[in-house]
Amino acid sequence: MADGAQTGASRRDVIQLVAGGGGLVLGFALAGKGEAAQSAPAKLNTYVTVRPDGWVEVVSKNPEVGQGVKTSMPMIIAEEMDADWNKVRTLQAVSDPVLFGRQFAGGSLSIPLHWDELRRVGATARALLIAAAAKSWGVEPSACTTEPGRVIHKASGRSADYGSLAAAAGGLTAPDPQTLKLKEPADYRIVGRFTPQVDTPAIVSGKPLFGIDVVLPGMLFATFEKAPVFGAGVESADLDAARAMKGVRKAFLVEGSGGLEALAPGVAVVADSWWRALKAREKLNTRWKASEASQMSSRRFEEMAAGSARSAADKVVRHDGDVDAALKSASKTIEAEYAYPYISHANLEPQNCTARFQNGKMEIWAPTQNPEPGRQLVAKTLGLKPEDITVHIIRAGGGFGRRLSNEYMVEAAWIAREAGAPVKLIWTREDDMRHGFYRPAGWHRFKGGLDAQGRIIAWEDHFITPGSRDGQPGRSAAMAATEFPARFTPNFRYNLSVLPISVPTGPLRAPGSNAISFAVQGFIDELAHAAGADPVDFRLKLLGDFGLVGTPGRDGYDAARMRGVLKKVAEVSGWGRTKMAPRQGQGVAFHFSHMGYFAQVAQVRVAEDGQIKVEKVWVAGDVGRQIVNPSGAIQQVQGSVLDGLSGALGQEITLENGAVVQGNFDSYRLMRINEAPPVDVHFVLSDNPPTGLGEPALPPAPPALCNAIFAATGKRIRRLPVDPALLAVG
Incomplete structure (x- = not known):
């Protein structure tokens, strides 16, 4: 869980394939000749790996926040690949804009933006498997067809499962995806069928799956107190009282930079358990600087609106x-x-993030809807190079737009660097309700x-x-x-x-x-x-x-x-x-x-x-x-x-x-x-x-x-x- 799912493809594997007419750019890497060994899984492109036992691993590029894309996007690929859905595993991609382009959950855009692209990803994998079988049998690829998980040559009665063809397929040069014929809806076996979400068994059995579940070796826990009035700075805090609490490792002020959507001013407490960090935070007795925002009230807003309506x-x-x-x-x-x-987003899983800073590089496990802007925000705020930051996309317990902002990611990264150890930051429900967008x-x-x-x-x-x-x-x-x-x-x-x-x-x-x-x-x-x-x-x-x-x-x-x-x-x-x-x-x-x-x-x-x-x-x-x-x-x-x-x-x-x-x-x-x-x-x-x-x-x-x-x-x-x-x- 802690390491996330890796695609295994390097950035140099990527080629850009331009679709005809509309100018759609497909960014999926194709396995090079001789890459796959007979005993190893064969990567047919960035999204698809076929294992020797016939299991197909399909990567889902976008964050899963409950909308089901970790199921529906692989379904599209598996359909055109003619995979056996009962032998498909779906993996969550890491954040990598070079390999995957923009990865985000928002605007109800996952299907409309990727429908054609993912179909062609699957069709390309299918074409490679057919080509491998045809070459082995000494027949034309056009004489072969597929059934779920198998290539068929009807004229001779021969067939081969995808696992037996994987290594050979991984060594072939892929065709231009735009030349491939896609399935007609009448031929769909996966798309259009009622399909349980792939994470449901883990969810209902309580297995660690969400951002709040991430565990790293030597991990500490953090809370971060911010002013009740938006943007107010810290005037004073009793850091010694917090440090004196059992299990507390660090307590320090954060000046803040970049405003509410980046790193707000506050006080961080790091301890060997989240409960101890929270109890120590209660001892801070933080005093906040005066702010013009303290004049805001809902009654005042109503008065302003009433006056404006009649003007x-x-x-x-x-x-x-x-x-x-x-x-x-x-x-x-x-x-x-x-x-x-x-109104508040009120995610049932409050904002959280886990971060580890080691040897000048930052690694982050975040239930984010928008990972790449989060990476850039961390880089800017902490003065790091974006390429020195790895973001693992972790399933979120609800997003609803709240996790398009990534300030909790910056907070976790900042605290982890200051703490000198891996840190999981968890907001309280009150933090979440009172510091929203x-x-x-x-x-x-x-x-x-x-x-x-x-x-x-x-x-x-x-x-x-x-x-x-x-x-x-x-x-x-x-x-x-x-x-x-x-x-x-x-x-x-x-x-x-x-x-x-x-x-x-x-x-x-x-x-x-x-x-x-x-x-x-x-x-x-x-x-x-x-x-x-x-x-x-x-x-x-x-x-x-x-x-x-x-x-x-x-x-x-x-x-x-x-x-x-x-x-x-x-x-x-x-x-x-x-x-x-x-x-x-x-x-x-x-x-x-x-x-x-x-x-x-x-x-x-x-x-x-x-x-x-x-x-x-x-x-x-x-x-x-x-x-x-x-x-x-x-x-x-x-x-x-x-x-x-x-x-x-x-x-x-x-x-x-x-x-x-x-x-x-x-x-x-x-x-x-x-x-x-x-x-x-x-x-x-x-x-x-x-x-x-x-x-x-x-x-x-x-x-x-x-x-x-x-x-x-x-x-x-x-x-x-x-x-x-x-x-x-x-």
């Missing part, structure tokens, strides 16, 4: 048509204000106009978001000028104001979309009810008969695909055909993000005391023509929905005197298992390239929930998290 916007981001004239001529006008809070808060002030036929003829959104003093939105706090219903409403205006709030923010699962969808789809629902229209029919009319609007892969929005999932979810949920009991209702919402089109219907029952029971959620999604692993895909959608519901029902980060109030799951509530509803998932296949699933199913969940609450109670939810007291009878 002229900082700028107009988009203006189509004449919104003012359309509002003036509208048969009905509706105004509403929506708000949502900062939060989903940004946001405020929307909407105006909408309907004509006599109940169609939207005007839409205005004054979006207020946190950011810097120069008027730039914070990380993940912006909203695109093409956000729906832009381009679908003739008179559309998007105004933007930026509040100078210095709370650190960053991407959280479906960044931007996870909150904007709540506001936009909630207001669309209000307009539907004002028009006296069925909410599904109203949305279908809003989508109109448009096809693709904009440019695919950039600002493209395919209304036909969205209509398809909206109709599907209405069908499977029994929308309009299911009789509801008192204080029971269904709500609908849709959203496009991360190249995925999703629509959802939530059904809720609201008790007289306002408590909400989510009874069921139906989901329809379009992520292209191929679902790689239906088992993992369904799990991703279900997890996204539950994640979105959990955030809407109970999660909020607030600040007082510049410090985060919430510190653990008693004050920052996640959905419990007995509260989780069944989630019925349906995929609508379309003739489009396959895209990712880690994020796009989340955004419709909060508005579908809130629209269902309105259907059940007549009370509109315009602020998250939902307050049950507002729904109580009497």
Whole structure:
């Protein structure tokens, strides 16, 4: 576990193979002639090794954070290789941008970026094995075919398993991957089949697998205390009191450099157990320097947003048509204000990292979503050469965007160098909750106009978001000028104001979309009810008969695909055909993000005391023509929905005197298992390239929930998290 999985290929093995047409660059190394001995495993390329016993080892290049890529990416390779999945082992790659290109988990991009590349990796391995068999039998490769794990020559009845061909195949020159014919979907034996995640047996049996499980010889443990107010420096700390505690090896100040995303100021304590390091940290009695950030509070943010909402916007981001004239001529006008809070990623595995500094070189074991920027950050902060830093990618117990930042990696590396021994740094839950890069808060002030036929003829959104003093939105706090219903409403205006709030923010699962969808789809629902229209029919009319609007892969929005999932979810949920009991209702919402089109219907029952029971959620999604692993895909959608519901029902980060109030799951509530509803998932296949699933199913969940609450109670939810007291009878 400690050493991680190695690919065994050197950087000099790498060749660049350019695909035709689109200019896609494939970076996979090919085994050289004579490289493999008969008794040794044969490396056919960077990703594929075949052992003499017939087992195939396939490397997964991207970090595994629960999204299933350690299963799905090797499935793609194994499919085109025609491997026997029952004899495939998947290995986690180390971080190596020369061998593997960019390795990251984010943006639901693992499948769309690598689908064609990995297919050709597998096809190349298969071609080498066929060539080896054909050469041995004295026949043309075109006369041979494959079955799982075997090459077949039908004319003579001969066959050979991959293990017996491995050494010979490893000594051949690989063909140009662009010349190889790839499988048709009808011939798939692995892709498209329900496949358990490869790590599941280790997870359910409690085997060491995650970053927090890493153990090195002679390893010490560390905690790192940072100021409750973001960025404040250390004024004093009782280091002697900490050093006097049993088992403590080191206690020292860290001045910090590079800001919150690098090395923040703090106090490190290193001991022979993590518990002893933590107890010694409690003796520090650290005093922190004064900071302007201590003036920050959630109440102040609300006052700033309210003032901004009633003032002229900082700028107009988009203006189509004449919104003012359309509002003036509208048969009905509706105004509403929506708000949502900062929220934490709340990974069940808190941030952690293990580091060893030896002979001028740093070795790191990190549950990171973005290893190469972490390497560069460590190099810059510690004054090391990037090539002297090795990063082992370790499975993370949840990422959700939090582990795209790597400050915990820098902290571990710094402490390990100062300690003179391998060190595992583990944050407490309170550290994790109070030193995050939060989903940004946001405020929307909407105006909408309907004509006599109940169609939207005007839409205005004054979006207020946190950011810097120069008027730039914070990380993940912006909203695109093409956000729906832009381009679908003739008179559309998007105004933007930026509040100078210095709370650190960053991407959280479906960044931007996870909150904007709540506001936009909630207001669309209000307009539907004002028009006296069925909410599904109203949305279908809003989508109109448009096809693709904009440019695919950039600002493209395919209304036909969205209509398809909206109709599907209405069908499977029994929308309009299911009789509801008192204080029971269904709500609908849709959203496009991360190249995925999703629509959802939530059904809720609201008790007289306002408590909400989510009874069921139906989901329809379009992520292209191929679902790689239906088992993992369904799990991703279900997890996204539950994640979105959990955030809407109970999660909020607030600040007082510049410090985060919430510190653990008693004050920052996640959905419990007995509260989780069944989630019925349906995929609508379309003739489009396959895209990712880690994020796009989340955004419709909060508005579908809130629209269902309105259907059940007549009370509109315009602020998250939902307050049950507002729904109580009497």
